[in-house]
Each structure stands twice: as structure tokens, then as C-alpha cells.
Amino acid sequence: MTTNWTGVRARLAALRPYSGRVFGSGRHRFTLADPLTESQLAEAEHQLGITLPAGYRTFLAEVGAGGAGPYYGLFPLADSPDGWGWPGQYDGPGDLAAEFLxxxxxxxxxxxxxxxxxxxxxxxxxxxxxxxxxxxxxxxxxxxxxxxAGSVQIGEQGCGYSSWLVVSGPHRGSVWDDSFAADGLMSQLAPDFRTWYLGWLARAEVDSRGRR
CATH class of the missing domain: 1.20.5 (Single alpha-helices involved in coiled-coils or other helix-helix interfaces)
Structure with a gap:
């Protein structure tokens, strides 16, 4: 699977004049946090005790540490006095090294x-x-x-729902959503982060400008 993200930052920048036309974009406004360096990524992985899935890891390095993304955007991976994590999460990670069920x-x-x-x-x-x-x-x-367990909440969908990236086990790299707020469980949204993110970006381009 290719993990090259060439052109994504430019595509997002082109959508900024249309912020608000796509669900959630009024919050993130198609802006991104700065990408992370290799040393920052290595430090984060060391502290978190995992190796981030390739698609998500290269996104952090080539596109941005968080910001514009599906629904209300991506929680940024950032350093803080408490160490590396995803500020803004309302459901912090559990045991990331445990196998995702x-x-x-x-x-x-x-x-x-x-x-x-x-x-x-x-x-x-x-x-x-x-x-x-x-x-x-x-x-x-x-x-x-x-x-x-074995996944990290990477984005908020609204109304108590959120998106999760699996970081451990056979489903590693896939993206899921939860239905806990409606007494449901979890279901897979995409087989990998790249498919999930680029699918959203393509739809955002159509929805914001009517381009087909």
C-alpha cells in the first residue's frame, strides 16, 4: 500500500474558502497542524509503547499532526507536560498495546x-x-x-460518536466508529487510514464546490 500524501495539503488549502459547506469544516476550516519530525514520531511511539500504522504515521509526517479531517477533524498528536498524546480527546486511550477485539x-x-x-x-x-x-x-x-483497547480515538463525529484507529492486533491500521452513545458497539469504516481520509477529502471537494 502506498503511503505517499503528495498534494493533500494543497487540496485542503484550496477548500478553505468553502469552510462551512462540509459537515464539521466550520470547526477545523480545512487547516492543519504542522507535520511531525521523525524524531518526534519516534519519541511519541516510544512513550506510547506502539508503532503507529504506516498510513497514519506518514500522514503525521507529510501532511499534519492533526486538524482537517472527517467530521469535526482529527485530534492532533502532540507533546505536553504529561507526555505525547491526543489533546482534545474526550475518551483517552486505554491499553494501546492490547489486541483490538x-x-x-x-x-x-x-x-x-x-x-x-x-x-x-x-x-x-x-x-x-x-x-x-x-x-x-x-x-x-x-x-x-x-x-x-488496541485503538485510539482520532476524531469526533458529534453527538457522542467518534472515530478510532486500530493500532494493535489483526485489524491494525483500520478505522472504526463507535455507537456507544446509542447503545451500539463498533463497526469498521475503512480498511486503512489512507482510504478513510482520502475518501473524505474527495467527497469534501464535491460537496464544497459541486465539482464532479
Missing amino acids: SEAERARLDAEFTAREPREEDFPDPDAHLAAFRPWNEEWEVLRRRMT
Whole structure:
């Protein structure tokens, strides 16, 4: 798979006069953070304990560390007093080195969790039901973190939805979205970051200027 990003910065710059015509572009305005150097990327990978997928890594080096992208844009990979990470994430990374779960395993875990939900009719009064429901409900946060392990939230879609890049396991490099806000799970958006990003850019060019 080629990871050359020649021309992408120029294509984005050409879209800036049309900011607001594409969903989310009113926020990122088709602008980018500066690209990262090889030494910065190596330092980030060392701290994060992973090797970034090739398509995303070359994007960071050749195009920009974040900014313009699908939906409300890409969270930037940046250094801070706390180390390298993605400022702006509302759902920070869990165990990035853990293998990203298969869809079947994720569905199995969700089914097991749902089957254990305390039912009001099984308790003598509402207070007893609530006392059992609260700890069960708190388990969801732990399970959700397990479901996103091996991936990093790279962008916000709005209404509580987000985009994730898989960094570990057989699905490494693919891009997924989550439906946790609607009691759903995760589904694959694209087999790799390049396909996902360039597909969005092509659609943005059509939507912003009507070019076909």
C-alpha cells in the first residue's frame, strides 16, 4: 500500500474558502497542524509503547499532526507536560498495546453483560433494584474500555460518536466508529487510514464546490 500524501495539503488549502459547506469544516476550516519530525514520531511511539500504522504515521509526517479531517477533524498528536498524546480527546486511550477485539468477541462480551442486567421485577422494591443496578451499570465503563483497547480515538463525529484507529492486533491500521452513545458497539469504516481520509477529502471537494 502506498503511503505517499503528495498534494493533500494543497487540496485542503484550496477548500478553505468553502469552510462551512462540509459537515464539521466550520470547526477545523480545512487547516492543519504542522507535520511531525521523525524524531518526534519516534519519541511519541516510544512513550506510547506502539508503532503507529504506516498510513497514519506518514500522514503525521507529510501532511499534519492533526486538524482537517472527517467530521469535526482529527485530534492532533502532540507533546505536553504529561507526555505525547491526543489533546482534545474526550475518551483517552486505554491499553494501546492490547489486541483490538474481533466483532464476534465484542458482541459476545456485550451479550454477556446485557444478560446480567438486574431486572426490576426480580427485586422486592425500587431501592433494592437500584442498589443492584448501580454496580452493574458501572461495569459498562470497564467493558467499554476493553472494547476500545488496541485503538485510539482520532476524531469526533458529534453527538457522542467518534472515530478510532486500530493500532494493535489483526485489524491494525483500520478505522472504526463507535455507537456507544446509542447503545451500539463498533463497526469498521475503512480498511486503512489512507482510504478513510482520502475518501473524505474527495467527497469534501464535491460537496464544497459541486465539482464532479
